[in-house]
Amino acid sequence: MTGWDDLVATAMLGTARRPAPVDTLPGPIREHLDPTGDPAHDLLAAAALLGGYRKAGTRAVTDSTPVPAAEPDPRPVVRDAAATRLGRILNGDHADLLGEWLTAAAAAGYRPPPEHLPALADAARAKSALRPLVAAAAGTEAAWLGAIRPDWAFLGTHATTDTDDAWRFGSPAQRRAWLAGALRTEPEAARKALQETWSAEPAESRVDLLEVLGAALKPEDAAFLERALDDRAQDVRRLAGELLSCLPGSELGRRMAERMAALVSVRRRSLGRRGVLVFELPTECDDAMKRDGIVASPPKGTGQRAWWLRQLLAATPLSFWDQYADSPADLLRMPFTGADGDTDDAVVLAGLAGAAARQHDPAWARALLEADPAGPHVADLVAVLPTDEWTAIISGIATRVTAAQFAELTVSLPRPWPVSLGKVVLDWLDGRPNERAVAWAAGVAARAVPKECLDHPMITREGQPAAAPWRVQLVQTLLFRRRLHEELS
DSSP states (O other): OOHHHHHHHHHHHOTTTSOOOGGGSOHHHHHHOOOOSOHHHHHHHHHHHHHHHHHTOOOOOSSOOOOOOOOOOOSOBOOHHHHHHHHHHHTTTTGGGHHHHHHHHHHTTOBOOGGGHHHHHHHHHHOGGGHHHHHHHHTTHHHHHHHHOGGGHHHHHGGGTTSHHHHHHSOHHHHHHHHHHHHHHOHHHHHHHHHHHGGGSOHHHHHHHHHHHHTTOOGGGHHHHHHHTTOSSHHHHHHHHHHHTTSTTOHHHHHHHHHHHTTEEEEOOSTTSOOEEEEOOOSOOOHHHHHTTOOSSOOTTSOHHHHHHHHHHHHSOGGGGGGTOSSHHHHHHSOEEETTSOOOHHHHHHHHHHHHHHHTOHHHHHHHHHHOTTSTTHHHHHHHSOHHHHHHHHHHHHTTSOHHHHHHHHHHOOSSOOHHHHHHHHHHHHTOTTOGGGHHHHHHHHHHSOGGGTTOHHHHTTTOTTOOHHHHHHHHHHHHHHHHHHHTO
């Protein structure tokens, strides 16, 4: 601690508990202190003297080595209009569009003005997702900035995430970046490195690293994930179970199918009528189920046994249902019931939707979207489909659900959006100028639609009288983004 910090600590605790720290004060302050025997008086006197001493500054250093200049950056600086807009963003005007500005500038081959680099570094320090963008924008000056300010050191090290040092000594974000890159370029070495350090990783890091592995999942990961089911952390076991249920032919999938076989049966009906799928609710969540990633405690408002069934359905291989129907659509047309009339269709549909999303099965995703267009997993199911199908699917759903339900779906749709989907959503919003329920969706759409949608006709009607506040903000954001891209083109 410095002398000033010591004085502040004493003031906070009180002189009765901590005496004034005279010994840590600079020599000139100690020389001018005249102790009175009153601890409070002496503390205030020391603070007064030290306060003036600090404001007076320090003598200029004359024997230091100048900081080397950064290497020249061959890229041109953005034009004045773009620089002005960057300044507005850094000062809080549409601050959430900073990443878009940096991406667009980089795509156009520009760099930001040097005077904005400190503010960009501070923004990246506060929001780690911006760090690779800011490091790229800073170019040759990134390492230079990182060397002169310890709290900007990430700029100097961000580009080194492809080295082994990043894995061994880097921050959590750098280690995740290294693992993601190594899984693409050297998958065997990456998996070996992960397994070697696994037992020493904190629980939070184990979850984060498993998520990275999940993005590059392969059948050979099954044995490692089976061992992760014995992890002491529930979140690790849950995620390991989810990843295993994505792998065809896994042992976990076999165990889940066996559990499901004991809970489901078909009740035959008269000739020409579809059979009824009868589900029994699990009676317990035993240790084996918990090991396989089933979470025993349900969310608030959800029945415990229904929660267990929903998780079992989500973890069961979708091929299990081939014995009951010729296609996903045929199975979803069968009535569902509980053995005692206590199984809600929504539980079964949610569980099957979870399975379709995990196992990335487009046929099941299409069938479930048709059967339950307002279900809680719609966005996850859309993400399973090729992007060229999104617009038709979402357009169809828009005609079958309420405005509030469609607005909720819009908020949760995966990004980036196709251009055609962006136009559909903007058209939908444009047709509901006074509905409050769509305000949240409008805020998301304003930032999610691709730049090709920024010439939408609603922008030409800016300043329309009596427009709802959400519509004004939507148009202003779209216009701000359009000008951003025009200035960087």
